[in-house]
Amino acid sequence: MSKSKIFFLFFLLAGIVYFNSFWVKFIWDDEALIVKNYLIRDFSHIFGIFTSPVSFLQNPCFWRPLQILSYCFDFFLYKFNYRGYHLTNILLHTIVGILFFHLSLYFIPDKKICVFSCLLFLLSPLWVEVVTYISGRADILVAIFLLLSFLLFLKERFFLSWVFYLFSLFSKESAFVYPLLVVFYLWLFKKFNKKSTFYLFSLFFLSFLIFSIHQLIAPVSLTSSFSLSSSFLFFIKAISKYLRLLFFPFHQHMSYTVKIPYSFFEKEVIFSFFLLTGLIYLFIYFYKKNKNFAFFLGWFFIFLLPYSGIIPINAFFAEHFLYISSWGIFILFVCFLKIMIKNKKIFLLFLLSYLAFFASSTIKYNFIWQKEMDFYKRIIKFSPGSFSAYNNLGVIYFREGNIDKAQPLFKKALKINPEFKEAYLNLAYCYYLKGDIKETEKIVKDILKKDSHFPYAWSLLGKIYLDKKEYKKAESFYQKAVKINPQDISLWQDLFLFYKTLNRKEAERIKKRIEEMDEFALAQIYFHQARALWEKNQLGEALEEIRKAIKINSFNSEYYNLYACIFKRMKKYELAYLFYKKALRIDPFNERVYNNLGNLWVILGRFKEAEKNFKKAISLNEEYPEAYFNLGLLYLEKKKINLAKKMFRKTLYLAPQFKPACFYLKKIDTLN
Known part of the structure; x- marks a missing residue:
């Protein structure tokens, strides 16, 4: 197969497995990095991009100007259309696969081995939090620039290699291990000479220079709340977990919570230690017999070093930590299979089955990311110590107006991490909306006393x-x-x-x-003003404000939802229908739009369509009280009393303070 056909295959398969990611909205850090980041709105902010930490966090520890600059290009092309950002990630991820293919060919002349090892990398479900998660782009960018740098180094084009290493340092902090890879390669293959030594020293000098700038812009603490020994023990423990994930990627989720070991004699540490000892023995064997294999194994460990805990980072364990290092294991795996399985058909069948497993797992996991609520519930299921997941799930309920559901989630987040001030503030907002001003003020002042x-x-x-x-x-x-x-x-x-x-x-x-x-931030102001005017029934003024919002940002489902609601109240039902459908084209998982569309069908007397839309809203969010209530009203209208009672009871189960549901239940009981 020619290279052009191989690359077409890479793009085709990557496009297929990540196609359903086009329906994943901006999620988690995407809000700060893209939606609310005024720096990406215009290329005139390039100086600010290179002199600001990532997302202006309260305690910034990241400086990734090329990641932010890449969003600047996306925004120029797509504005707030998240599908465009997903397209960029998929294309960049495929480019990483192509670069790994070139690197594989340098060490292994067998094209079949190179293709399969790179396909395992491309289709692995572990990279959903790199490719589907738009904020995960830093891993892709650093991989591209490091691979380009290393490939150029192998061709002794040292200056260009040095330039791409600089770009990698502007992409993600993990790039700082690259000089160690060069040292390892020169030592392993005995290729030290004057040119390579000078190149190596230039890499270390550049690393020192960029690290110094990094410390000025986004200081990184070199101390940790955990001892170095505990961090090292966890790294040993994590090796077996990483290898298990590479081959058997089950129960994937973001925000892993881990138990830090304090003793070498913990079972998982001992098991991983023996596994690590076996890998070291394997490396020594390869060093004597096959140095290419030794290089692959060394590659795996070198690119895991940034996540070893030697230098503190914001997480101990994550799937995306394996993004670059995984290539070393995948190519070793395919090489071993080729040696062990002599029958070509069985070899191909086994690898094709594995690729099918990887592809289906990636597609399945992408579906979970499409529904933000399911996404956070999955994290809580597999990582119940994730205080961020509890807080973020609480925020979703809070935005929907379901304070009774949000409040205990914020409390749970605080129980896990009492110093989590964001959750504490969200709890204060719950009390504020409930009218408990005294408790709200008490919490806020307590937060400000601490910070x-x-x-x-x-x-x-x-x-x-x-x-x-x-x-x-x-x-x-x-x-x-x-x-x-x-x-x-x-x-x-x-x-x-x-x-x-x-x-x-x-x-x-x-x-x-x-x-x-940021002129685009005005859209949100116009939206809030339009909603306030709509609530006051000042429909003409509300219409004017929401049009201003849509003119600025035409890719917000909620704007079109409100636009349709205004037309519905003005009894312009055809226009209301058109804009509800427009809202659903932007976000087909917006349960509020389906609920409102159901209400429109009720007004028009088309109860079958109304029921279908209410049920669709419930299928998207099984904890949506308004949809159950509206479905109850519909059943009451159709004289389906038992079904109506069931819906009203479900409404009260989800929202005990939902007074209209109480009223209709009492009314039904009185009639009976």
Whole structure:
């Protein structure tokens, strides 16, 4: 098979297994890195991209300018259309596979072995959190630049190799191990000479220079709350877990929580130690018999070093840590199979079966990512110690207005990690929406006592004092929040809404400031204003505001949903239907749109279509009380009393404070 046909096969198969990722919305860190990141809106921000830490986190420890710059290109092409970002990730991932193919050919002349090892890499379900997860792009970029650098080094094109190494350092911190790979290669194959030695020293110099810049922009702590011995023991323990995942990728999820070992004599540590000893023995054997095989094994360990715990990072264990290192194991695996299985048909059948298993697992796992609620529930199922997953699931319920479901999740997150101030603040918002201002203020002040530089707590305090009509204090709190983090547009939006509520002239000044920072952030302001006007039944003004929002961001399902709701209230049902369908084309998993479309069909007397849409909303979110309630009303209208009672009871089970459901249950009982 020619190289062009092989590369076409790579693109085709990668496109097939990741096709359903096109329906995965922005998720988790995508909000900060893309949706709310004004730096990617325009190439004029390139200086800011290269001088700012990733996503302006409260404790930034990442500096990845090329990752952010890549989103800048995406935004130029696709704006807020997440499918375009997924397309970029799939294409880049395939390029990594092609580069691995070239590297494989350098060491193994058998093209069949190279193709199968690279297909195992391309189709592995472990890379869903690299390819499907748009924020995982840093792993892909660093792989591309490191592979280009190493391939050019092998061809003794040292300057270009040096340039691509620089690009890799701008992509992800794990690139710092590359000089060790070069040392390992030169030692293993005895290729030290004046040119290679000079090249090596230039790599170390560049590493030192970039690390120094990194420390200025996004300082990395070199100390950990865990001892070096415990971190090292966990790394030994993790080896067996990583190898198991590579060959048997079951129960995948993000945000692994781990138990740090404190003794060598723990069962998992001892087992992994013996496995590691076997691999070291295998390396020594390969060193004497087949140095290419020794190189593959060394590759695996060298690219796992950044995640060994020697230098503290934000996680101990993750599937994407294997992204570059996995190639060494996959190519060894295929080589062993070729040696052990002499029958060509059995060899091909075995590998094709394995590839089919990998491909189906990737497709299946992508479906889970399509539903954000299922995504976080899966993490909690397999990693019940993930406080972030509890918090993020709580945020989903909170946004849906289901405070009773959100509140215990925030409490659970705090039980696992009492210092998790984001969950504590979210809990405060729950009390705020329930009208318990005293408890809200108590929590906020407690947060600020521990961390007076947490801007979002100051912003909530501003809301509290706005409700108290203590406007001077409220204004000072909003301004304090903006002063702490002037780069976060959401804080400026809060200040704008404060001035807008009071009809103060400062509102226009703040609005202009927001527009200067990120004109696309105005869409959210127009959306909130449109919703407020819709709730007041000022439909003409609401229509004007939502049109402004859509003009800025035409790829937001919620904007079209509200647009349709306004038309529905204006009794322009045909237009309402068209915009509900438009909302579903953007986000086919938006249960709120299906629920609203069901209500439209009820108005039009088309009960069969209404029932279908309510059931669809429930299938997308089995904990959606409004859909159960509306389905109950529909059954009541159709005289299906028992089914109506069942739906109203389900509504109250999910939302005990849902008074209309109580009313209709009592009404049914009275009639009976």
